[in-house]
Amino acid sequence: MAQLNDIIQWCNQTLKSDEFKDYAPNGLQIEGKTEVKKILCAVTASQDAIEATIAQHADLLLVHHGFFWKGEAYPITGMRGKRIKSLIKHDISLVGYHLPLDSHPTLGNNAAIADILELKNIEALDPSERNPIGNIGYLTEAMSPEAFKTLLTERLGFHAIHLPANKTSIQKIGFCTGGAQDYISKAFEQGCDAYISGEVSERTFYEAKELNVHYYACGHHATERYGVQRLAKAISEQFNIEYSYFELNNPI
Template identity: 85%
Template structure:
């Protein structure tokens, strides 16, 4: 058992949450029970994830995509109202970390992608960032674009969409999980052979060709499964409490 306040303080400090300008509040978003015995983590605070937390008897739902995003309407009604009502009625805390959980060098989504793809010599995709959101890594052995598509698809459990460029081999790879397709320009500026993100836009097809960087869309959900699991495990080890992961395989 641990105090909710202690968990939040530890996470905020570990992830350096105060150093990020983000699109939603990081940390505690909805306050539930002050004592935490069990955590359920999920990529997104969907109704299905909330119901899983209720069924599991969790005191805290830890997510990458929480609530109160910039530009959202203020009234707590409709779908969001039902979600928040379910959390409050069951006294479950909602804790979300967005960019800090992308960026963290060991617990983050990008760190996990580097490990899963066995990339080496990890660098910042944008060296000017204090806490880099994206990264660059190198394959041990160069691959053809087609072989790399098969490789990332198998490793990430997602049928990657490949937008081709002119390069015949891939070794230097830029990557940033989620909806960071527009960072392909940063990858091109650093002469990457390929760039990986989660989502893709119509314009990305032309950018891959004209910037000469192979683009691989590997799924927003699929590329961001890992940070919440790593963070939940770290919390579990730090405070000696139970955690589990809820997977709802979103094909996007």
């Protein structure tokens, strides 16, 4: 058993959450029980994830995509109202970390991608960032664009979408999980052969072709299901409490 405030303080310090300008609040978003015996983690605070938290008698739902995003309507009604009502009714805390959980050099989504793909010599995608949101890594041996697509599909469990460039060989790779397709321009500036993110836009097809950087869309959910698991495991080890992961396979 651990104190909720101790968990939040440790996470905030570990992830350096106060150093990020984000699109939603990081840390405690809805306050539940003061004592935490079990954590359930999920990519997104969906109703399914909330119902799983209730069913597993967890006290805290840890997510990458929480609530209260910039530009959202203020009234707590409809779908979001139902979600929040469910959490409050069962005295469950909602804790979310967005950009800090992308960026962290060992617990983050990007760090996990680097490990899964066995990329070496990790660098910042944008050297001017204090806490880089994206990264660059290198394959041990160069691969063809087709072979690299196969590797991504196998390792990430998502049928990667490949927008081709003219390069016949890939070794230097830029990557940023989630909806960061527009960072392909940063990958071009850093001389990358390929760039990986989660989503893709119509404009990305032309950018990949004209910037001569192979683009691979590997799923927003599929590229971001690792950070919350790494963070939950770290919390579990730090505070000696139980955790589990809820997977709802989102095809986007």
